[in-house]
Amino acid sequence: MEQIAIAFQAAIELLVTGDTALYEIVGLSLMVSLSSVVLSACLGVPCGALIGTHSFALKNALLRVIYTLMSLPPVIAGLVVFLLIMRRGPLGAWGITYTPAAMIIAQVCLVTPIITGLTYNIVRDRAPKVKALAATMGAGRLDALKLLIFELRIGILAAIVTGLGRALSEVGAVMIVGGNIKGKTRVMTTYIAQLKSMGDYSTAIAVGIVLLILAFLINTFLYNVQQKVEK
Amino acid sequence: MKLYMENLIKEFEGRRVLDIRELLIESGALCGIIGPNGAGKSTLLNLIAGLMKPTDGSLLYGEEETAVAPFREMTMVFQAPYLIRTTVDKNIAYPLKLRGWGNAQIEERVGELAEELGLTDFRKQKSWKLSGGETQKVALARALSFRPKLLLLDEPTANVDPATTAEIERMLRKINEKEGTTVILITHNLVQAKRVCREVLFMNQGKVVEFGAAERVLRDPEQELTKRFVDGELFT
Numbered sequence: 001m002e003q004i005a006i007a008f009q010a011a012i013e014l015l016v017t018g019d020t021a022l023y024e025i026v027g028l029s030l031m032v033s034l035s036s037v038v039l040s041a042c043l044g045v046p047c048g049a050l051i052g053t054h055s056f057a058l059k060n061a062l063l064r065v066i067y068t069l070m071s072l073p074p075v076i077a078g079l080v081v082f083l084l085i086m087r088r089g090p091l092g093a094w095g096i097t098y099t100p101a102a103m104i105i106a107q108v109c110l111v112t113p114i115i116t117g118l119t120y121n122i123v124r125d126r127a128p129k130v131k132a133l134a135a136t137m138g139a140g141r142l143d144a145l146k147l148l149i150f151e152l153r154i155g156i157l158a159a160i161v162t163g164l165g166r167a168l169s170e171v172g173a174v175m176i177v178g179g180n181i182k183g184k185t186r187v188m189t190t191y192i193a194q195l196k197s198m199g200d201y202s203t204a205i206a207v208g209i210v211l212l213i214l215a216f217l218i219n220t221f222l223y224n225v226q227q228k229v230e231k
Numbered sequence: 232m233k234l235y236m237e238n239l240i241k242e243f244e245g246r247r248v249l250d251i252r253e254l255l256i257e258s259g260a261l262c263g264i265i266g267p268n269g270a271g272k273s274t275l276l277n278l279i280a281g282l283m284k285p286t287d288g289s290l291l292y293g294e295e296e297t298a299v300a301p302f303r304e305m306t307m308v309f310q311a312p313y314l315i316r317t318t319v320d321k322n323i324a325y326p327l328k329l330r331g332w333g334n335a336q337i338e339e340r341v342g343e344l345a346e347e348l349g350l351t352d353f354r355k356q357k358s359w360k361l362s363g364g365e366t367q368k369v370a371l372a373r374a375l376s377f378r379p380k381l382l383l384l385d386e387p388t389a390n391v392d393p394a395t396t397a398e399i400e401r402m403l404r405k406i407n408e409k410e411g412t413t414v415i416l417i418t419h420n421l422v423q424a425k426r427v428c429r430e431v432l433f434m435n436q437g438k439v440v441e442f443g444a445a446e447r448v449l450r451d452p453e454q455e456l457t458k459r460f461v462d463g464e465l466f467t
Contacts, residue, residue, distance in 0.1 A: 133315070135281065136282070138303040138304075138326060229316070
């Protein structure tokens, strides 16, 4: 217990004094996670909305695949992406192994099904009523889509934030495709794993605190948006 | 807006839920649709509203008898209306914005309807904070905002108190008389049908059993089925 307290104190000092290497890692983590979430949202929100508002053959099968991918183990995503982008892989010519680009691709594979699945559920529940309202008000397709997005904005935002949480906390996939290379592909989660194995608990806790602060800030943002809309 | 239907059929998974040989609802009608549960009343209204497509037959709108549903000239109010998650004002203004009305015109029309339906004090209220009766009045105000030629209502007073019911009924009669809006109203309340409607359409098992002046259909029906329904016997 005493060791934890000492490590915690050292962590606070590390954060306050400002360790450049630590902040670089935090910066890269944010860049990789935010980029992957933006890409995943661009893919997942329209896909979820389309699946939720349309009927087509194999829809149920597709949904089962999406739900399965929502709980895709990160190491599997990382392994598949690595096999695709490694030098002898089909996308080896891209030369992105052990780069942030590879980490973003791996995280997109993990986050897109989450955003798609959550968006689908939100749209499925409320879209019929919103669509009926739009039709009976004389709205065209574009106006109906605008109304749907407006009405479901909080739910869609929550889906995106959930995806961001997954991206920020993910370690397995980025470790496999990124390699945890210092100054190049080292992010908070892979750094914590490395620090633990090195026995540097204070730095590990400091990075952990930064992760928690980020999670807190994201949730505070969502809460504030919700409060503003609900008032 | 005149409505003409011929051999109008709607089937769900092979089951025929609506089968209307011929039906003409004249422009300016204030028509009540009555009938037991499962009679096809809501299906008929949804078909007219363009929310469903008929399996077969024709449904023609207006004097020009066009087959395309004129979405910009008609609207529908549901039993449990969906209000946009914003203020009462913005809900009423929504169809007007869609139609490109100017802000001053919108403000004037919203104020007029809010006053007419006793919503003035709620104009800035968020839609999810309203009671059932207030919600229904906002839905009606929103539907009437752009002065539709055809107004469809699916049991609009099923969940509201008598005072709100009276207010809604008064409004329906007013827009029908003053603006010539064709009003088609589904109701399970025969007293309401008698009180509000000039014409009554009785449906059973997807078919039109009787259609005529409300006074006659409800007091002295020609069909035995209608008589049994009006007498409270037919509830299947």
